[in-house]
Amino acid sequence: xxxxxxxxxxxxxxxxxxxxxxxxxxxxxxxxxxxxxxxxxxxxxxxxxxxxxxxxxxxxxxxxxxxxxxxxxxxxxxxxxxxxxxxxxxxxxxxxxxxxxxxxxxxxxxxxxxxxxxxxxxxxxxxxxxxxxxxxxxxxxxxxxxxxxxxxxxxxxxxxxxxxxxxxxxxxxxxxxxxxxxxxxxxxxxxxxxxxxxxxxxxxxxxxxxxxxxxxxxxxxxxxxxxxxxxxxxxxxxxx
Numbered sequence: 001x002x003x004x005x006x007x008x009x010x011x012x013x014x015x016x017x018x019x020x021x022x023x024x025x026x027x028x029x030x031x032x033x034x035x036x037x038x039x040x041x042x043x044x045x046x047x048x049x050x051x052x053x054x055x056x057x058x059x060x061x062x063x064x065x066x067x068x069x070x071x072x073x074x075x076x077x078x079x080x081x082x083x084x085x086x087x088x089x090x091x092x093x094x095x096x097x098x099x100x101x102x103x104x105x106x107x108x109x110x111x112x113x114x115x116x117x118x119x120x121x122x123x124x125x126x127x128x129x130x131x132x133x134x135x136x137x138x139x140x141x142x143x144x145x146x147x148x149x150x151x152x153x154x155x156x157x158x159x160x161x162x163x164x165x166x167x168x169x170x171x172x173x174x175x176x177x178x179x180x181x182x183x184x185x186x187x188x189x190x191x192x193x194x195x196x197x198x199x200x201x202x203x204x205x206x207x208x209x210x211x212x213x214x215x216x217x218x219x220x221x222x223x224x225x226x227x228x229x230x231x232x233x234x235x236x237x238x239x240x
Contacts, residue, residue, distance in 0.1 A: 033057040035123040038071055044114035050075070056108075056119045061139045067101075067108065069119050076194070077117060079110055088112050089192075093200050093212045140170035141178035141190060147171045148239065153231040156183050162229070169236050177237045181230060189225060193237050201225040 038054035041047075050071050057068040064081040071077075078089035085098035088110070099112035106121040140146070146168035154165035163184060171177045175196030181189045190202040198221055203210045209226040216222070219234040 033068075034121045036119050036121045038069060038120070039116075039118045040071070041116040041118075042114055043116060054119060056121055059136070059139065061142060066139075067110075067119075069117065077110075086110065086112075087204075089200050091199075094203050094210060096205050096210060137170040137172040137176055137178045138190075138192065141168065141180045144168065144180075145170060146180070148236070150236070152181070152233070152236070154181065154183065155229040156185070156227075158227050162231070165230070167232075167236070171237065171239060175237055179232060179236065183228075189228060189230075191223060191225065191230065191232070196234075196237060198223050198232075 034056050036054050036056045038050065038052065038056075039048055040050040042049055050073060053072040055070045057070075059066050061080075066081070067079040067086075069077045069079075075091045077091075079086040079099060079101065080089075082098070086101055088095040088097065088099045095112060097113040099110040101111075102109045108119050110117045110119075135143070135145070147170055149166070149168045151164045152167050153162040155162050165184070166182045167179055169177055169179045175193060177193045179191045179193070181191065183189060191198055192200050192202075198212075198214045201212055201223075203212065203226050207226045212223075212225050214221050214223040221230075221232045221234065221237075223230045223232060
């Protein structure tokens with residue numbers, strides 16, 4: 001695991017840490033994860049929502065940094081670099097507030113709206129053999145590298161009858177997957193699954209409605225993402 005995003009950060013690390021620690025960070029693969037300690041602070045209510053162990057992952061995707069921080073209580077926060085800030089995916093869905101990130105070697109701090117999440121690496125991950133490194137489902141979906149493709153029922157706006165949309169899915173183990181859906185007007189929508197459950201979509205303020213919800217009947221997920229509706233069979237996520 002490493003927080004190396006620019007020459008400036010590398011310079012800062014050289015001040016804060018010994019050469020041996022720097023070398024250990026430099027050897028980490030982009031898909032590695034590290035054990036850490038995290039603090040999630042609510043600046044509005046002046047208290048900590050979480051303090052304890054966490055797992056911290058960092059990678060590069062299409063030239064942008066991504067951080068995935070899983071707290072010990074199971075809550076996951078995903079940060080994707082966009083310009084000088086970071087888009088924030090929380091356990092409740094995509095935030096409409098961008099995060100500012102500061103990096104001090106083995107500690108990264110993200111601040112958005114009323115929240116401040118500090119993630120400190122306490123134990124570096126073992127280096128993975130280069131030949132065994134595999135991009136995550138979200139990264140492969142973003143690059144158009146799919147495990148399966150097909151069509152699913154979809155509707156692009158309220159009151160619109162269901163039609164058909166093309167999709168591609170990139171899968172990881174345990175019911176984690178990213179489904180890239182191409183809508184009739186050519187726009188793409190990404191739906192993210194974790195542990196067999198749809199957890200979020202790449203909605204933004206430009207979509208007007210950022211609500212995300214789903215119900216499951218038998219083996220069919222019926223998903224609402226903003227004003228859009230999708231029906232995704234369980235087999236899309238698990239294969240078969």
